[in-house]
Amino acid sequence: MFFEGSEKKIEIVTRPDVPSLRTLGQAYWKQLVEKAHAEILSMVSNELCDAYLLSESSLFVWDDRCLMLTCGTTTLVDAATLFIEDQGVAAIDFFSYQRKNEYQPHLQRTTIAHDLQQLRELLPMSACQFGYLDSHHHYLFWSAAPDYQPLTDDRTSELLMYHITGPAALRLNCEEQQLTTIRELLDLKTLLPGFKLDDFLFQPCGYSVNAIKEHHYATIHITPQQSSSYVSFETNLDLGGEYSWIVRRLLDELQPQSWDTVGFNCAPLTPKKAEYLAIGSCAVDLECGYQVIFSHHLDHQLQQLPVRRL
C-alpha cells in the first residue's frame, strides 16, 4: 500500500492592475484543479482568502495571489500551464513551481525535465535543484516580472516530516484512523488559534486540513502509509521567528526520523533538539528578492531500517 505524499506546489502573484483572482469563481478553479488530475472536496472562506481542500492537497486563492499544492501522481504543471495561458503572461508578477523528490518518481505522470520544458514554452524560467539526487532534494523553477519585489511580510515555510514514529505513528495507522483522534493529536485549536478549519479524512487513510485567519494560511497533509509515512505543514506564518514553537511542537508530537524545511524569506527552522542533526543545508537568492533556504535533518540515533517483503 503506497501513496506518494510528496508535493508539487505553485505560487503565483499577479500584477497590481489585474482583477481579483477570487472573482474568477469556484467553477474556474474547479477546471484548473481537474487539469492537475485532482478534485475540489470543500471550501472555506474569510474576507481575504478562499481555501479549497482537494482530493490531493490544497488550493488557496487571495485577491492578488494563489497557491496550489498537489501530491500523489497529479500533474500540477498542467494546471499551471492552463492558468498562464488563461490569464496571460502580462498578468503575472511572480511565478514559482516547486517539486520535491518523490518516493517513487517512476510512478509519476511527468518528469522534472518535462515540467521545466513545458513551463519554459510559456515563460522565461530560472530553475535549480537543491540537494543531492540520492537524498532529499527539491526543484524550484521561478519567473519574475523585471520590476517585481516581494512584500516585506511575504514569507512561506514548509516543514516536511518523514517516517513518523512513536505514539503518533500508532494513532495515524491506516487501520485505526479516526477524525477525532487525529484532531486530538494535532490539537489544531492550540496550534492555530483563531483559524477557520476545514479538514478531511481519506479512505483507506490520510488526512488533510486547511486553515485560514485573515491573510494567513496553514495546511497539513498526512500520508500515514507505513512504507512512506509523511506529514507536511505549510504556512505563511513566520515559523523561523514568532511561530517557531509550532515546529518544535510538531516534531515532538510526530517524532519524524527525518525532516526538511524550505523557507522563502524565512529564518532557518532549526530548533535545537538533541535528537536531530542538521546534515545538509543550502540557500539561493532569487534575483527578485526572495531568499530560499533548504535544510535536511535526521534523527542521529542508529535506525533499525525496515525490511519489506515483496
Add this chain to the structure above:
Amino acid sequence: MFFEGSEKKIEIVTRPDVPSLRTLGQAYWKQLVEKAHAEILSMVSNELCDAYLLSESSLFVWDDRCLMLTCGTTTLVDAATLFIEDQGVAAIDFFSYQRKNEYQPHLQRTTIAHDLQQLRELLPMSACQFGYLDSHHHYLFWSAAPDYQPLTDDRTSELLMYHITGPAALRLNCEEQQLTTIRELLDLKTLLPGFKLDDFLFQPCGYSVNAIKEHHYATIHITPQQSSSYVSFETNLDLGGEYSWIVRRLLDELQPQSWDTVGFNCAPLTPKKAEYLAIGSCAVDLECGYQVIFSHHLDHQLQQLPVRRL
C-alpha cells in the same frame, strides 16, 4: 552530465553435477552481456576464474558460479532470464538478483516490479527491500534449491561510496582524469597484492578495474560525475574481518559523504571513524543460510548541499 553508477548484480551458483560454466566460452557470455545492453571490453583469467570487463561494469565466471554487475541503464534482468532459460532451472542451486536504488530511477529501462515479475515467471523468488524509499535502499531477490547450503567461506562484501570529496574528487574529475593518476590514487598493488588486474578508462570519464587472485575477485567502478559521484568496491575477500583495512583505506582516500555496505555472510564493515555516523542498518536471514546485512553511513558534519542550475 549524468551517469547512473548504481549497480544491478546477479550471482548464480550451479548444482554440483552441472558442467563448468567456464567451458561455455566467451561467445556465450558475449551474447548474455549484450542481452543486458552491455559489451565485453576485455578479459583476464587465472586457473579458477575468467574476469570480463564490461562497458558497464563486470562479469566473473568460475566453474560453479558466475557474478555479473551492470550499471547505467542496462537490463541485467534480461541477461539473468536468458541464463536461466538456457541452463534450465534444474541447473541452479542459488540465484540472487540485487538492485540498488538509482539516482534517476525514471531513466531506467525497467522498474523493480517489472524485474521481479519477469524472474518470478521462471523461478520461485523471495524478495525484499532493505531501507527506506526516500533514502539509500536495496532490493534483493533470491531463489535456492531446497538442499542448497552456501560454503563456509562463501561471503561477499559491497562497499558503496557516494559524493567523493577532497583530493580524490579533484583527481577523478572528468576534465583531468588520467589512467596513471587513478592507478596511483587507488594504489592497487598495495590494496590488492598479488592480484591480476584489468582496468579501463572510459570517455568522457569513468574507470573500472577487475582483479583476480586464485578464487578471489575484487572490482572497482568509479563514476566521477560531480552531480552523482559514486565508487563501488565489491569482493569476496573478508572485508568484515582480515581485510577490513581495505575499507578504512578506501574511505580515507575517497572521503565519501556517505557510504553503504551490503554483506553476505560477512561481519558489518563499520570502521570506527569519528567523521562517520552509522545512521541505519538491517539484516535478513535467507532460509538457505546466508545472512545479508545492509548499513548506511553518513559524514556527520553539516554539509553544504549543492545547488545545481537547470
